[in-house]
Structures are given as structure tokens and as C-alpha cells.
Amino acid sequence: MLKTTTNQQLNLVFKNGILPTMVYINRQECGRNKIERPLHKHDTVCEIVLVYKGSGTYMINNKKYTLREGDIAFYNQGDLHEVSSASDTEIGDYCIGLTNLNLKNLPYNHLIAANEAYVRQSGNMFATLKELCEQMYTLGKLNEHSNLTSQLLCTSFIIIATSLSSFTDYENNIEKDKQFMNRILNYLDEHFTEDISINKVADHLGCSNSYISHLFKKSLGITPMQYVIKRRIGLAQTLLISTDLSATQIATMVGYDNANYFINSFTKIIGITPIRYRNFYLKELRGNRHQS
Numbered sequence: 001m002l003k004t005t006t007n008q009q010l011n012l013v014f015k016n017g018i019l020p021t022m023v024y025i026n027r028q029e030c031g032r033n034k035i036e037r038p039l040h041k042h043d044t045v046c047e048i049v050l051v052y053k054g055s056g057t058y059m060i061n062n063k064k065y066t067l068r069e070g071d072i073a074f075y076n077q078g079d080l081h082e083v084s085s086a087s088d089t090e091i092g093d094y095c096i097g098l099t100n101l102n103l104k105n106l107p108y109n110h111l112i113a114a115n116e117a118y119v120r121q122s123g124n125m126f127a128t129l130k131e132l133c134e135q136m137y138t139l140g141k142l143n144e145h146s147n148l149t150s151q152l153l154c155t156s157f158i159i160i161a162t163s164l165s166s167f168t169d170y171e172n173n174i175e176k177d178k179q180f181m182n183r184i185l186n187y188l189d190e191h192f193t194e195d196i197s198i199n200k201v202a203d204h205l206g207c208s209n210s211y212i213s214h215l216f217k218k219s220l221g222i223t224p225m226q227y228v229i230k231r232r233i234g235l236a237q238t239l240l241i242s243t244d245l246s247a248t249q250i251a252t253m254v255g256y257d258n259a260n261y262f263i264n265s266f267t268k269i270i271g272i273t274p275i276r277y278r279n280f281y282l283k284e285l286r287g288n289r290h291q292s
Contacts, residue, residue, distance in 0.1 A: 013104060013159055020101040022154040025136050026284070030054050030092025035277070036270050039082045039227070040234030045097040046109040047075040048161055049083065050122070052130050053092035056085040058119055062178070062185065062219065065119040067091065070126040072161050074118050077109035080189070082230070094133035096154060103162065111162060120164045132157045180205075181219050184212060188224060192231040193255040198224055232256070233269055240278040247274045 010017040023045055030053040039059070049058075051071045058065040058073045060081040067073065067083065075081050085091045101109050112118065122129050136153050139146040187204055188196070201224060202209045216224045232254040239250045251262035266274050 015102040015104055018100070018102055019151070019155050020098050020158065022136070022151050023097040023099050024095075025097070025133065025150075025154070026095045027133075027137050028090050028093045028095065031089045033271070034085050034088055034090050035272065035280070036084070036233075037082065037237060038230035038234040038269070039080050040231075040238055041078055041080050042075075042097070042238075043078060044109075045099050046077045046101060046111055047098065048096045048111060048158070049073040049075070050094045050096075050129055050133055050161075051091055052094065052133075054085060054087070054090070056083060056091045058083050059220070060118050061114075062181065063118065064220070065117070067119065070122045072120050072122055072129070072164065074111040074120070074161075076107075076111055076114075080231075082234070094130075094137065096133070096136070096157070098154075098158070101158075103158075111158075120161070122161075122164060125160055125164065129157060129160060132160075178219075181215055184216060184224065185227075188227055189231070192228045193235070193253065195255075196228060228255075229265070229269070233266060236262070236266060236274065237270075237277065240274055241281050250274065 007017050010019070014020070049072065051067050051069055051073070053069055055066070055068045058067050058081070060073075060075065061079050065073070073083065083091065083093070098111075099109060101111070103110065106113060132153050136150045136157070139150040139153070183205060184201065187201055191200075198209050198212060202212055205212070213223060216222070216227070220227065222230070236250050236254045239245055239253065240247075245253070247263055248259040251257075251259040254262070256262035256265070263274060266277075270277055272280065
């Protein structure tokens with residue numbers, strides 16, 4: 001009887017009662033020197049981030065949110081996103097990567113609907129959610145039985161997090177020019193690894209350089225070419241984490257015809273060289289490369 005009731009309850013949350021798979025859980029230590037992770041996306045996972053300390057911003061799908069302690073940030077598979085600390089040190093957070101997620105009434109590997117806010121406040125559930133993350137992080141790598149326990153705790157976390165009331169205290173910098181802004185972003189996203197310039201964007205869209213620059217700065221707070229650099233460095237970071245490709249190979253793949261220029265740009269933005277970044281994150285991720 002209990003088994004039947006449990007299955008019925010799971011069916012209310014997950015399609016056919018099938019539980020998702022937690023691919024990884026990472027803990028970012030608050031207070032360590034900040035290492036930027038510019039705009040990037042994952043093609044095989046979605047993520048939930050719980051901020052346990054610190055503050056910053058979360059940019060996703062042309063929206064910009066303020067992040068603070070107790071907030072939960074949602075990321076659906078394939079969405080461009082970026083978390084930035086408000087200080088020179090990192091935000092303290094737990095990041096959970098999921099796959100095989102089939103929530104009722106949502107597409108595969110989607111945590112929230114497209115018209116919902118991507119950030120919610122955990123409120124009086126913060127202590128519970130933080131404890132779940134701590135247990136998942138501790139148990140996940142011990143043995144098969146502890147890993148199963150961690151997976152089940154993750155299911156509990158998802159159920160609680162996705163049932164929180166929508167949190168709407170955010171900045172959305174996209175106003176009446178949203179449709180045209182999307183056209184600019186679509187073009188940049190399709191061509192950021194190519195030889196691209198503001199002139200080429202303006203020619204393609206049939207408008208002036210100054211209008212594109214003004215609209216972009218107004219909407220996202222950065223220039224179009226800064227956005228291109230974020231996309232390139234973000235993709236480079238993903239390739240460094242998830243493959244054994246050399247820095248020279250990655251430079252070509254993300255749009256640089258000069259490997260030294262790529263390495264210098266990467267080091268200037270991130271604060272460490274590409275290879276040091278790879279070594280640092282593989283150690284922090286405990287060898288887990290499922291970041292694509």
C-alpha cells in the first residue's frame with residue numbers, strides 16, 4: 001500500500017514516476033579568489049544553484065537577476081547563463097547538474113517554464129535545502145550505497161526547490177527593444193566563433209553600429225564584442241574541463257587564429273592560464289568532466 005502511494009505521489013511530480021539522475025554536485029567555496037565563468041551553456045544537463053553565502057548577479061536568457069544568500073537559480077538545458085560575484089571573491093554555492101529530468105508539464109531537462117523567473121528565494125526552507133546539499137556532496141563519492149542515498153536526497157531537493165513560490169525581485173534590462181535585441185543575440189550566438197565585428201552585425205541587421213552598441217549596453221550592460229569574448233571564453237572553459245584538447249586546438253575552435261593571443265586574453269579575463277584553469281577545476285570537480 002505504501003509503495004503504491006509513493007508511486008502515485010512521484011507521478012504527480014515526474015512523468016511516469018521516473019526519477020532524474022544527479023550527474024554532479026559541486027561546492028564553490030565562498031571567499032576564495034574569484035575565477036570568472038563567462039556566458040556558457042550545457043547541452044546535456046540542467047542545473048540548480050543554491051547560494052549559501054555571498055551575493056552577485058545571474059544572467060540568463062537576456063534577463064539579469066540579483067543573487068543573495070538563500071536564493072536558488074534555475075538553469076534549463078541549453079540556456080546561456082552566467083553567475084558573477086559582487087566582490088573579488090567567489091559566491092558560496094552548491095551547483096547540482098541533472099539529466100534524465102522529466103518534470104510534469106515541462107520539456108526534457110527543464111526545471112521551470114520559460115515564462116517563470118529563473119531565481120527564487122528559499123525562505124524558511126533554506127536550512128533544509130542547505131543541509132540536503134551538504135549531505136549530497138559528502139555522500140556522493142563514498143560508495144554505491146551512499147551514492148544512491150545522495151541521488152534520492154537530490155530528488156527531494158528538486159521537489160522542494162521547484163515548488164517554491166516564484167521570486168520576482170529581479171532586474172530585467174530588456175524593454176521595448178527586446179525583439180530586436182534578440183535578433184542581435186541570435187546572430188552573435190551563431191557566429192561568435194567566427195571572424196566577427198560590430199560592422200558585420202550592423203550590415204546583417206541593416207542598422208547602425210551606434211544603435212546596436214547603445215541597445216546592447218542598455219540591455220545587458222556590456223558591448224556586443226564583450227559579449228562575443230564572454231561566449232568564446234565560456235566555451236573555452238567548457239572545452240578545457242570536458243576534453244583533453246590543447247590550448248592551441250581550443251583557441252582555433254572558439255574563434256582565435258593566434259594561440260598566444262587567446263592564452264593572453266584568457267589569462268587577463270580569468271586570472272590564470274587555460275592549463276592552470278583546467279588543472280584547478282578538475283581537482284575541484286574531483287575529476288568529474290560531465291560539464292557539457
